[in-house]
Structure formats: structure tokens, C-alpha cells
Amino acid sequence: MAKQMHDTPNLDQLEDGPWPSFVTGLKELAKDKDYVVDLLGQLEESYKTRKGYWKGGTVGVFGYGGGVIPRFTELKNEDGTPKFKDAAEFHTLRIMPPAGMHYDTATLRQFCDIWDRHGSGLIAFHGQSGDIMFQGATTENVQKAFDELNEMGFDLGGAGPAVRTSMSCVGAARCEQSCYDEAKTHRAVINTFLDDIHRPSLPYKFKFKFSGCPNDCMNSVQRADMAVIGTWRDNIRTDEALAKTWFAKHGMDELVNDIVARCPTKTFQVKELKKIKTGEHISTVAVSDTHGIEINNQDCVRCMHCINVMTGALAPGNDKGATVLVGGKSHLKIGGLMGTVVIPFIKLDTDENLEKLVDFAQRTIDFFAENALEHERTGEMIERIGLANFLDAMELDVDPAMVNSPRMNPYVRTDGWDDEVAKINAKKQSA
């Protein structure tokens, strides 16, 4: 039995309503833990005053420089002692999950037991960077908890100016849209940078995210310094039985209004069967005895919409791989940036091809470490130096797939033009 609860009239109101309540959960924990009784006390104070009361500090585990988020209370009595003394230290351990966030219950139960012994008993699945967040341990218990989690085969994630914990979608494990082995790629890339995760020494954070198809379920284009998004080069595959099943259920109105009208390049057409063309770059499939679909894949931007609507009837091609985009980030400091294409297509089907991605990631991190200013993200660095300079340093060939349009102003010095044309021609001839 823990000590008596503080009054929490504000938090109590978050126990009403049908959605699962974290307050109810905290109160369950508080029955046995003075730690959580005082956590609720401090949180209630925040609800009353609308202010936060945690400050950072320096807490870590032996051998690593990051991965623990230290929190010390700032709610003090006049004599300087903490107002809620049992929750004066409330540090979080960031632990990297398995790719795709799959677990067996034995592992989850072991997490619970460890966190019952050494922490508050509060675990978040998952933080915004993808970590399992073991929330709330005293300075003394951080090492004990880490040692036990580490012995289970789990490792700390990133924090501060470091390579951060990554995320990948469910992908090949359960999704027909998967265009590469997301989990294997995720692991191969991230485990190359463990030193940069555990010992923060970069100009600022660097995030990788892995999505298996252009639906980008990991939101990588907007959040990742390097986004690896699955795609394919050949034709959309078709399945006539599933196409006819879909059409029988949904009909011509939905086919026209929900798919034809929404194809961003209008390459998706519905035609009478006798008018459908065939060819090297054309996918076709009958949806009824009279009508069918014709897609010219050279005009398709692999947006996924028709495949999402008619899953199985249409599917990504066989020549799969990924597009790599660099420089995504949120607001601070210059405004949100999307990642931009730097590798239009890379195969990831063999260890050798995977190694090429890892090598590119390594060279990008090295360049970032040497050239970014303090607290500058990769996208800001590229904005400062220009994409062409970044590509040059990465030894990547320029490609019109990297731009929305060519330049719209004359403010560029072009006296190297003939040399660049000669280089491009020489490369073409040697290919």
C-alpha cells in the first residue's frame, strides 16, 4: 500500500468518457507506488496552473552518452525541497523496438516486471520517434533497468544531436504493397550507426524512416532526414478475378469517379474491351465482359491510389526497390521541409544492393557531420549549400526526377555548361 493520494480534481475529470484513461492507469499504479502518487500530485499542479514543471539534466547509463531523458522536478517548497519528493526524479529510457513494432507477450510481460521493479510502471508504446518509452525512473534505478532490458536483447535509442531511433511500417510481414524488406533494411542501416546513436556528436539530430510503398505510412517524407520509400519501375500487376469481383461489388460509377477521376496523371483509363491497347508499358485487366482498365505505366507516378482502391486487382510491379529522399524535418528553425529526391530508384533485393544504401547513408552522415552548422538539420544544410553541391559531394548524378521543374530564374553562372554536357555524354557512351 502506498501513501495517501493527493486530491486530483482536474485529473479525475479525465477518467470520465469511453476512451481508455491514462489517469485511471496511473491511479492503479499509485496504489502500490508512492512514486506515482507524487507524479499525480505534480501533474495535477500542472493542470491547475497550466505550466510544466520538469527540467532536464544529465543522467545516463555507463558507456553511453544518450538515450535517457532526464527529468527533475522544478516544483519546490520555499526551503528548496521538492514539493512532491517521491517523484522528484522522473527519467525516461528510450528503448529501440523491433522493426514493425511486433512483440510476443513474454517480452511485454518481462518489460512490465522490470519496470515494476525499477520504474514507475508507466510505459508508452511508442514515442513519436518510435521508441518504447519507459517513463519514470530515479537516477539510481536507470542503470538497473537498462541492464535488465539490455540483457533481454534491447538497446537504448537516440536522443540529442545523434542518429535517432527509426521506424518502419508493418511492410512485408503483412502488407501486399511492400516493395522491399523494410525490417531488414531498417536494421541494416540503423545498426550501422550505433555509435552515432549512443554517443551524440552530430551537429543535430538525424532521423531515418522506412516505408514500404508510396503510401508512406511512416510519414517519412515530412519527418525523416533520410526517407526510404518503396516503389517499382515496371508495370502495375493485375488480377482479373479480383478485378471482376471488385467491379461486381462497386460498379462503373465508383470506378470512374473514385479512380479514373482521381488518377493524378490521367493514365488510368476505362475502355470497352475491344478498344483496349496492349504494349510493353501497358497494364490491362477486364473488369466485366464488356469493359476493362488500361494503364500506360510510363505516365504513372506510382501514387498508389488505384492500387489502394482495388487492392489485389492491381498491385505494384515486380521490379521493386525504393526512392530515397533527403532533408525532411518539422518547423524549427526555417519552417517545415519535405524530403527531396536524391536517389530516384535503388534496388534493395540483395545484400549487395542493401550495402549500397548503407554506404550512401554513411556518406550522408559523414558529410552532415562535417558540413552542417550547429543545430542545423540536413534539409537546412542542403537549402544553404544547394542540392547540386550536396549531390556532387555524394557523387550522385543529377536527374530531372529530383525537381518539380527546372530553374525559373537566370541567376546562375553557367560557364561550366559544355564540360557538364561532355561528362553526361561520356557517361552515356560508357554505359
Add this chain to the structure above:
Amino acid sequence: MNQAVQAAAPAAKRKPKETGVPDNKKFLHPSLEKNYGNWKYHDRPRPGVLHHVSHSGDQVWSVRAGTQRQMDIYTIRKLCDIADTFAEGRVRFTIRSNIEFIVSDESKVAPLITELESNGFPVGGTGNSVTMIAHTQGWLHCDIPGTDASGVVKALMDELYDEFRREEMPNRVHLSTSCCEINCGGQADIAIIVQHTKPPVINHDLVANVCERPTVVARCPVAAIRPAMVNGKPSLEIDESKCMCCGACYPPCPPMQINDPENSKLAIWVGGKNSNARGKPTFMKMVASGLPNNAPRWPEVADAVKNIISVYKEDARPWERMADWIDRIGWPRFFEKTGLPFTKYLIDDWRGSRANLNASTHIRF
């Protein structure tokens, strides 16, 4: 590590095993491992359930349920009990903190749903539903929060509970909340983000000891901060005519307090989309601000969000995400239909903003 702790640590320190990301193969549901990379298609037999069919003929049903994300160990053990009974002892989590139970026997789906819902876990969040809100730490754990995270989400999800359990939206609706303008919650169809309205209040007694002043000066996006001597102490001062109250100076310099119980407001943003489906990915746009930080249940925010969702639900066509819908109807109609005031603060004047102005006569009347 602080001195006291180092002194207390045992002499023989355990070296970490630098194992990194664990292999996920041993955690996969047996059918997922067997059919890895070999899935053919999926459909959704009912809200909250995905049905995947493999080229091998194997089928799995994934039942998705909402959680509070910040979970106590009793809740996690309860979810484990359910997984052991119905789902061969395996679960996975989605990016939005929903939990998924995977079963290879269709007859287990209905009893699993009953078990989850009777234990208070709503089943839903699939397809064209309003799914769980991506969120941050807030007052519970963050060192710079303008508001709470879990509490805002709990209050809102109570209001959106039915829409989580149904698939009645034109397309999926992703929501996020962020307790400061750094926006850790991320891009979403609808996002709720703290918007400060007053410059930071500086405790000049502390700045010299706590803050690395050149770092703080460099952090300001509008160069409004400069070193100054105040009351004989080295400190920092702010050009308040330049300051746009973003709070970027607060993390590196806590004596520059940006959070204020009254003046830290909440803004609503719409139309963020990360998928490449149909149009290219989009950033969200601010459409409302000035909402009060009204803990513990934020009713003004809930009303504003529900209003936008209900107009979108009524007006958008099938498969239109928030951004697609606004693309079709145009911004004037968006503000007209939602009744939200279009103020001068919504005209972008940040770098690159001219690209956001209408340089045409394309106007819907």
C-alpha cells in the same frame, strides 16, 4: 551523470551490449513469418478488422484497438492476457499507438472484439475512420510543454469515440497534437498545436548561469535576440517588434519562459498528408488560432475539431482526404462552410510565402 551518482555506482561497471535494433523475426505472428513478403490483397470485413490473404492461400485477421499510449503495467498485462487467449501470444503496435491482434482463425475474431471492448479497448481505427491521435508528452514528462498531451488526446478521443469505431469518413482522418510549436506530434489531416502569443518573459538573474548566450541568439529564426547587460548582469534582450513568439529560445534557455497560462493559445491546422496517393504529400495549414488552453478537457478545441470533421464528413467525396477536399472546394468555401474566420494572420509571410498567394484569377464565387 552527476557526481553523486558516479560516486554511488559500483566499482565494476557493466558494459552495455551494443545490440541495436533487435531482429523482429522471433516476435512475428507465425502466419506473418510464414507468409513474409508473399501477401496478395486485403479487405476490411468490418471497422477495426483487416483481412489479409496470402498467395499461399493463408489468411489472417488483424483486430485493431485503441489504447491510451501511456500505459500502466496492469493494462499491458491485460492486453497480453487477451493476446495469449486469442492471438497466439503476439501483438504489434501501429504508428498511432493502436494495438493489433492477429488471428489466423476467423472464428476468433468476434470473441476477441467482445473481449477487447468489454475491457474498455475500443475496436476501430482502420480505413476511413478517425484514428487515434499521434501525440507527445506534455506536462507529464516534457521540459518545455505549453499544454498536456495525453489529457488533450483523452478528452478529444472521448468525443471522437464513435468515429474511431466506424468507417464513415470520406477517407482516413489522421490527427495529431503538439504541446509546443516544435510540433513533435507531426503532420496530420487535423493538428492541434500550441501557439504562443507573447514574447518570452526573461529572468535576467538566471540567464548568465544557465544559458549559453551565443547559442540562444543563433537559435532565433528572426534574429530578435541580442546579448545585453541587465541590472549589471550579462543577459539577453528581445526586440519585441521582431519576436513572433515561436518559443525556439526556450529549450536552450529556460529562463526565457515562453509558456503562459493565458497567452499560450492553441491553433488548429488542417490538410497535412504524407501519402503520395493522388496528389503529392502536403504540409498542413493553420486555419484557426486563439483557442484557450482550457484543461482538463479543452472543450473549445474539441468543438472546433468536431466542427471541421463534421463539415468534411458531410461535404467531401469518397477517397478525398482533407487536403484533396479543400483542393476541390477552395479555401474561401472551406472558411465559409466551417464558419471559421479568415484573419490576416493566416496570410503567410514567412520565407517562400509568395508561392502560397493566389497569382491567378482562379476564384470560386
